[in-house]
Amino acid sequence: MRRFADPTRQALADLAALFARVDRAHGGFSCPNRARCCQFAQTGREPYLWHVEWQALARRVAELGGRLPPPRPDGGCRFLDGEGRRCTVYDVRPFGCRTYGCELAEGLTRSLREQVRGFTRELTALAERFDPEDGGPRPLSRWVSEAAVHGPRAGEVR
Ligand code: SF4
Numbered sequence: 001m002r003r004f005a006d007p008t009r010q011a012l013a014d015l016a017a018l019f020a021r022v023d024r025a026h027g028g029f030s031c032p033n034r035a036r037c038c039q040f041a042q043t044g045r046e047p048y049l050w051h052v053e054w055q056a057l058a059r060r061v062a063e064l065g066g067r068l069p070p071p072r073p074d075g076g077c078r079f080l081d082g083e084g085r086r087c088t089v090y091d092v093r094p095f096g097c098r099t100y101g102c103e104l105a106e107g108l109t110r111s112l113r114e115q116v117r118g119f120t121r122e123l124t125a126l127a128e129r130f131d132p133e134d135g136g137p138r139p140l141s142r143w144v145s146e147a148a149v150h151g152p153r154a155g156e157v158r
Pocket of ligand 1: 037038047077078079080086087088089090093094097
């Protein structure tokens with residue numbers, strides 16, 4: 001694997017490689033793509049992100065012009081598209097979005113759940129290497145609120 005001199009770039013490359021394995025493991029998993037899991041106000045749930053996961057999202061926001069999407073009137077994730085059907089940051093979406101299992105999904109086997117537990121441990125190790133001060137995953141809405149005040153890449157570790 002290519003190694004980067006920039007520790008943030010290296011951590012993001014390692015995160016992307018881990019997420020590729022997570023996605024492959026979910027190859028037999030079927031989601032009806034209704035973005036129900038992205039409707040935080042309706043579900044009362046939202047993904048929790050480590051700092052390194054937020055950095056992946058923050059870099060994407062910077063690439064897209066640096067402006068965070070505005071709050072949605074339906075209380076859904078700000079990264080949904082206008083119709084509230086599709087994720088606009090799909091390739092860098094957090095671990096929780098990749099592994100969310102709702103009642104509409106099919107193919108969530110016990111072995112997949114065990115694999116997800118293993119991936120969770122790998123993500124934890126990666127996140128703690130990236131930012132030893134990271135106190136643990138925090139809700140996406142909290143990262144977004146802080147970024148709205150301090151800028152999306154506030155607190156970046158170099
Ligand atoms: S980041 Fe994307 S997949 Fe995750 S909750 Fe937001 S819109 Fe949905």
